[in-house]
Amino acid sequence: MSLLLARLEWKRQFAQPLAWVLLAVLLALLAYFFLLSLDAYLRLMPKLAGTPSAPGVTDLIALPLLRACASVLLLVAPLIGMRTIASERQAGTFALLAASGMGDGAIVRGKWLGVVALLAVFIALALALPLSLEVGTALDLGRLAAAALGLLLFAAALAAIAVAASAYTEQPIVAAVVALASNLILWMADAGARYEGMESGFINYLALPTHLEPFLHGLVASVDVIYFLLLIGVALTLAARRLGVARRHA
Amino acid sequence: MASIPLLQLQHVSRTLAGRRVVDDVNFVLDRGHVLGLLGVNGAGKSTTLRMIAGVLAPSAGVLRFDGTDLADTPEATRCGLGYLPERAPLYPELRVEEYLVFCAKLHGLRGRAARIATDAALTRCGLGDVRRRLLGNLSKGYQQRAGIAAAIVHAPALIVLDEPASGLDPLQSSELRTLIRELGREHAVILSTHQLSDVAACCDRVAILHAGRLRHDAPLAPAHATLHVRVERSPDPAAWSALAPVADARADGAGWSVTLKPDASAADLSAAIVARGWGLLELRAEADDLERTFLRIASAAEARAA
Numbered sequence: 346m347s348l349l350l351a352r353l354e355w356k357r358q359f360a361q362p363l364a365w366v367l368l369a370v371l372l373a374l375l376a377y378f379f380l381l382s383l384d385a386y387l388r389l390m391p392k393l394a395g396t397p398s399a400p401g402v403t404d405l406i407a408l409p410l411l412r413a414c415a416s417v418l419l420l421v422a423p424l425i426g427m428r429t430i431a432s433e434r435q436a437g438t439f440a441l442l443a444a445s446g447m448g449d450g451a452i453v454r455g456k457w458l459g460v461v462a463l464l465a466v467f468i469a470l471a472l473a474l475p476l477s478l479e480v481g482t483a484l485d486l487g488r489l490a491a492a493a494l495g496l497l498l499f500a501a502a503l504a505a506i507a508v509a510a511s512a513y514t515e516q517p518i519v520a521a522v523v524a525l526a527s528n529l530i531l532w533m534a535d536a537g538a539r540y541e542g543m544e545s546g547f548i549n550y551l552a553l554p555t556h557l558e559p560f561l562h563g564l565v566a567s568v569d570v571i572y573f574l575l576l577i578g579v580a581l582t583l584a585a586r587r588l589g590v591a592r593r594h595a
Numbered sequence: 596m597a598s599i600p601l602l603q604l605q606h607v608s609r610t611l612a613g614r615r616v617v618d619d620v621n622f623v624l625d626r627g628h629v630l631g632l633l634g635v636n637g638a639g640k641s642t643t644l645r646m647i648a649g650v651l652a653p654s655a656g657v658l659r660f661d662g663t664d665l666a667d668t669p670e671a672t673r674c675g676l677g678y679l680p681e682r683a684p685l686y687p688e689l690r691v692e693e694y695l696v697f698c699a700k701l702h703g704l705r706g707r708a709a710r711i712a713t714d715a716a717l718t719r720c721g722l723g724d725v726r727r728r729l730l731g732n733l734s735k736g737y738q739q740r741a742g743i744a745a746a747i748v749h750a751p752a753l754i755v756l757d758e759p760a761s762g763l764d765p766l767q768s769s770e771l772r773t774l775i776r777e778l779g780r781e782h783a784v785i786l787s788t789h790q791l792s793d794v795a796a797c798c799d800r801v802a803i804l805h806a807g808r809l810r811h812d813a814p815l816a817p818a819h820a821t822l823h824v825r826v827e828r829s830p831d832p833a834a835w836s837a838l839a840p841v842a843d844a845r846a847d848g849a850g851w852s853v854t855l856k857p858d859a860s861a862a863d864l865s866a867a868i869v870a871r872g873w874g875l876l877e878l879r880a881e882a883d884d885l886e887r888t889f890l891r892i893a894s895a896a897e898a899r900a901a
Binding site: 349353356360361436437438439440441444445446447593 | 649
């Protein structure tokens, strides 16, 4: 049932202009960023050639690009996810799902999967930019794979937050603002602590970059995977609970 | 052993924002019956139907579907239920056919079965010509039909329709009544409306809700038992009684109030009048029991409130 709903969500996203416009504009921006870093790398190359164990293309082009992609996801996930449940309740179509008896958990999972699929397309397209360099040079594909996995988990967590925000309101724009605020709080949670030199406190554990960075350095650690899975689990559970409460007390 | 009713509401209440919208409602519905749920705006009809459909949970009381409590029955039971809310739940970006296939799958049909069910629903609701059109581009009437098609596509045992005739033109309303009568033969149907004529035309039982309480629940008296007739050349009462379909006739202002024999129809009466050459000017159903009951309940409540 969740897959059925995810397919519908996917179809509806691409039937509306928002997803297309977002993908086009953001890819254009990332492509520009990519060309700038490629140009900078080409200028720097003669100097690097003489340095032992100098950073390569993966370090200087691919990873900065994926880091930029992560920042963009902070903004895109709320925009893609804001309508999932809020607009269905606003338009009255939610009754169709609620009356089908598929269960609040399945509804939330279906919506989330639909958003994740769309964000995965965005990540895949962003990855295609550095991968195109494979034609002329050797990339560290293992590191890129780890980074892609990290970005996907990161996007899945942001999608879950967006769907949860969407379950708490009937106004998509309010959902987007709440999701964006939550994303930014989680993104910057340990900024102050880091400034004070704290690197491994609980506050660092809460912050998103703490767990995304290791992936970008090619490190897949279970603690980071678990962090993202926990975030997804908590957000989706909250969303499903909210739908149950609405059924009983709205 | 007494058979289990398809739908049973026991002391069902619902509070919305501190106001008791539905108050201790009880009724039972069996297969093969069409129940008309009447009430003025704000009487609690939609809330009752939303609880039956599972969109809202009751604040108190139990709803049983086929003997099991709706609150704790999973998908399997709900597949036996089709629901058209007040506003048809349509996705404007989908094509009619796509949407109905989705609805069929949502209720557990798979692959070929979903296709066949969709084709049947398209034909039944007269949507064949627009099957490839986007729902958002359809006229209100067609959108409403698509909503009805979505409620019946999985052939549910119980069909719940919340004001299905809203936005339909007279021709479409008449087609809808025919469809509901047809559905009522195989399924149980609950139809909410504030059009008395809809109830008279397609229901065999009527329940009247007022201010959240069930004030009336009874089988519908046969329609058109009493007719209002105007003729050019007025005969005397004895001449009326001589007509085969007539049980009783009384002078009634400008015309006659004619009660038919149980097996006679309005068509028989008009044929008899024409055969006598009395010059038939007007023949219509009198404001029937249903209307009187409805107005009595609504106005009694208003008088109490005043």
